[in-house]
Structures are given as structure tokens and as C-alpha cells.
Amino acid sequence: MDISNGTFNYSELTPENLINIIFNYMGRIAYTRDLDELLVLMADMGRQLVVADRCTLWLVDQEAGELWTKVAHGIGRHTVPMDSGFVGYAIKHNQYLLIEDAYEDSRFNHTIDNQTGYRTKAVLCIPIENSEGEIIGAFQAINKVTPEGKFSLKDVAYMTLVASYSGKALESAQLVYEIEQTQKEIIYVMGDIAERRSKETGNHVKRVAEYSKLLALKIGLGENEADLINMASPMHDIGKVGIPDSILKKPGKLTTEEYEIMKTHAEAGYNLLKSSRRRIIKAAAVISHQHHERWDGKGYPQGLKGEQIHIYGRITAIADVFDALISSRCYKLPWDLDKVVQLFQNEKGKQFDPLLVDVLLQNIDDILLIKKAYTDISEDYLS
Numbered sequence: 001m002d003i004s005n006g007t008f009n010y011s012e013l014t015p016e017n018l019i020n021i022i023f024n025y026m027g028r029i030a031y032t033r034d035l036d037e038l039l040v041l042m043a044d045m046g047r048q049l050v051v052a053d054r055c056t057l058w059l060v061d062q063e064a065g066e067l068w069t070k071v072a073h074g075i076g077r078h079t080v081p082m083d084s085g086f087v088g089y090a091i092k093h094n095q096y097l098l099i100e101d102a103y104e105d106s107r108f109n110h111t112i113d114n115q116t117g118y119r120t121k122a123v124l125c126i127p128i129e130n131s132e133g134e135i136i137g138a139f140q141a142i143n144k145v146t147p148e149g150k151f152s153l154k155d156v157a158y159m160t161l162v163a164s165y166s167g168k169a170l171e172s173a174q175l176v177y178e179i180e181q182t183q184k185e186i187i188y189v190m191g192d193i194a195e196r197r198s199k200e201t202g203n204h205v206k207r208v209a210e211y212s213k214l215l216a217l218k219i220g221l222g223e224n225e226a227d228l229i230n231m232a233s234p235m236h237d238i239g240k241v242g243i244p245d246s247i248l249k250k251p252g253k254l255t256t257e258e259y260e261i262m263k264t265h266a267e268a269g270y271n272l273l274k275s276s277r278r279r280i281i282k283a284a285a286v287i288s289h290q291h292h293e294r295w296d297g298k299g300y301p302q303g304l305k306g307e308q309i310h311i312y313g314r315i316t317a318i319a320d321v322f323d324a325l326i327s328s329r330c331y332k333l334p335w336d337l338d339k340v341v342q343l344f345q346n347e348k349g350k351q352f353d354p355l356l357v358d359v360l361l362q363n364i365d366d367i368l369l370i371k372k373a374y375t376d377i378s379e380d381y382l383s
């Protein structure tokens, strides 16, 4: 990109404004590892620097052949085809675009304006490179909010500066995002291994993960810890990998001996996970071990009582039983909500932490929304 021979049209921002904006955002960007947050911060910075009405940071998703953005000013989450519109053009040709009126340019993609009634006029697009010089996305600023209403080469220069800073931070955030998504998928797959063998439980681990997170947040654990429980609780039944099919899939009630064998899954799961030094796996080890303990001390495998049971174990116990009751299992039909609520009221302070039972019942509407969002197809047929 060559901007050296342009005539700079000095406008609204004073040099002090400029420095302030850059320092303000660079400080915050340096502390942000979350990709979504970064996209918003950077788009905001771009918008202020060029005094635009809107600014969006688009990222290339090579595998999907799409450009995507999490949050754009006023338009929300969105994906477009790779070669779509000005952004697609700027990315494909590694070239900035300075457009006075979008509607007079055939490259303009009218979809968003048609959907929202917005009138796009002036447009500025600046590609973003990673450290290898590959184009990973682009800034798109829309509608200069000065009387003049046009972007200038000065704006190109500012935005190019922002783009060069942004490339590096985005690259590491994308890497972290990629690793976290991979980690999450592996966790669900691990949790699913035990469940999949009995095919009706498809989304059980995902529901338990979401119920657990909700309960954690509602009793006042922080966002980080709630996320930890969300990631770890899907592994609660990993120990069932060692249970023979003849027991795991038995269509009817287990005999006493079969139930004794089934009960070994808690300790077995703990033994699988306990040696890890990873935070999520350590939490999963505790949850595997303690999700069948009871508040009154009559649970298994250790017979722990009350607050001797780790809070992660107490939370997952409630999430797991709620889901087991409200869903169908190879050995039972789903229960009506009334009956489930009744059980939790009866078992408050016996099987379950009384405070957590209150929290569950107070938030039952949100819990049911989760249940609905992750309904198993086979259960749709049943109900």
C-alpha cells in the first residue's frame, strides 16, 4: 500500500486526540486475549480514529471460504462469502479502498443495507496482514460523520497504522481461540465416549455442562470458575468406559451386583484423570470422583458429607440427576417436570446441597431453556 504521494487532508482529530485514542486502546488490547473482545475493541478504535459511523473488523475463515465478524456497530454477528463486497475485494487484491458513494460502485454488496435500512455511503477498507504477510482480514469503516462525509488519505494512513498493530494481536488471539476450541471439542468427545454407547443420551454431557455453569454463576462463583466447571463437568461419567455394555445398556433395572459394578465408574474416572496437571482435567477428576456423593453422607464412593464434597461435585450431582430424570434412559422414560421438582424438594438437604436445590428451582425456567436448546432428536419423537 503506497500512501506517500497523497495530499493529506487534515481534519477533525487533533494530534492529541489521536495519541489519546491510540494509547487508550493499545493498553486495553494488550491485556485482551479473547478474540471476540479484541474484534470489538479494534473496530471501536478504528471507528474513532477515522471518525466513522461504523467500523467492522472482518476475519478470513479459509476453511469455510468466508469472512466473518463477531460484532459490528449496529449489525451484530455476520458472515459473508470470501469474495463479497468491498471487503472481499480489498482482501483479495491486498489493496485499500477509498469509496465516496458505495451505491455508485458495482462491488458493493447491498445485503446488509437491504436488511437493515441503513444507507452506506462513504467506505474505507484496509487489509490486515499477519507476521508472514498473509492477509488475515480487513477493517471496513462506513460513513464519515463529518460535514464533508468523505474519508481521506489521512484516514487511510491512520487505519493502516491500526491494521499493522492489529495483525499481531489478532494472530495470537486466533491461535488461543483455536486451541480453546480444540480443547473443548476433545472434552466433549471424551465425555461422549461413555454416553455414546447408549445412543439415547446424545446431548447429555452438553446439557450437564450448561446446567452446571448456570448453577455456578447463580451461587456467585466467578465467570472463570463457571467456565472451568462448564469445561470439566462433561467428563463426569468418563469412568463408564470401563463398564460392560451388558450393564451400561441394560434396558431394565440393575441387580444389586450390577449396580455395585456400575458404581465403580466414579473412582475409575478419577483414576483416569487424577495425574494430570492441567486445570480443567484436575477439576474433571474431582467431579468424576464426587458426582455421586450425597449431602447426607450416604453417597459413593467415599461417603463424603456436606461441604466435604467439593462444590464442583455438588453442582455436577444436581445437574446430572436433573438431566437423568428429565430425559429418557435405556432403563427409564423421562419424568414429568412436576415429579422432578418434587424429587429435588424431597432430597433437599438429603441427597443434595440445600442451597443448590433452591438455586436450581429458582432458575428452573433458564434450566429448561438449556434443556430445550439441546434436545435429543430421539426424545422429540417420544414427546
Ligand code: C2E
Pocket (backbone or CB within 6 Å): 247, 248, 249, 250, 251, 252, 253, 254, 262, 292, 320, 321, 322, 324, 325, 329, 330, 331, 332
Ligand atoms: P445416569 O443415568 O446418568 O443417572 C445419574 C443419576 O441420576 C443416578 O445415579 C441417580 O442418582 C439419578 N437417577 C437416574 N434415574 C433415576 C430414577 O429413576 N430415580 C431416581 N431416584 N434417581 C435416578 P446412580 O443411581 O448412582 O446411577 C449411576 C448410573 O448407573 C446411571 O447414570 C446409569 O448409567 C446407571 N444406572 C442406575 N440405575 C440403573 C438401572 O436401573 N438400569 C440401568 N441400565 N442403568 C442404571
Ligand code: SIN
Pocket (backbone or CB within 6 Å): 059, 060, 061, 062, 068, 174, 177
Ligand atoms: C470462526 O469461524 O468462528 C473462527 C475461525 C477463524 O479463526 O478464522
Ligand code: SIN
Pocket (backbone or CB within 6 Å): 254, 259
Ligand atoms: C438405583 O438405585 O438402581 C439407581 C437409581 C435409579 O435408577 O432409580
Ligand code: SIN
Pocket (backbone or CB within 6 Å): 194, 195, 198, 201, 204, 237, 240, 248, 249, 324, 329, 330, 331
Ligand atoms: C445411560 O443411558 O445409561 C448413560 C447415561 C449417563 O451416563 O448419564
Ligand code: FE
Pocket (backbone or CB within 6 Å): 236, 237, 265, 291, 292
Ligand atoms: Fe455418574
Ligand code: FE
Pocket (backbone or CB within 6 Å): 236, 237, 320
Ligand atoms: Fe451422567
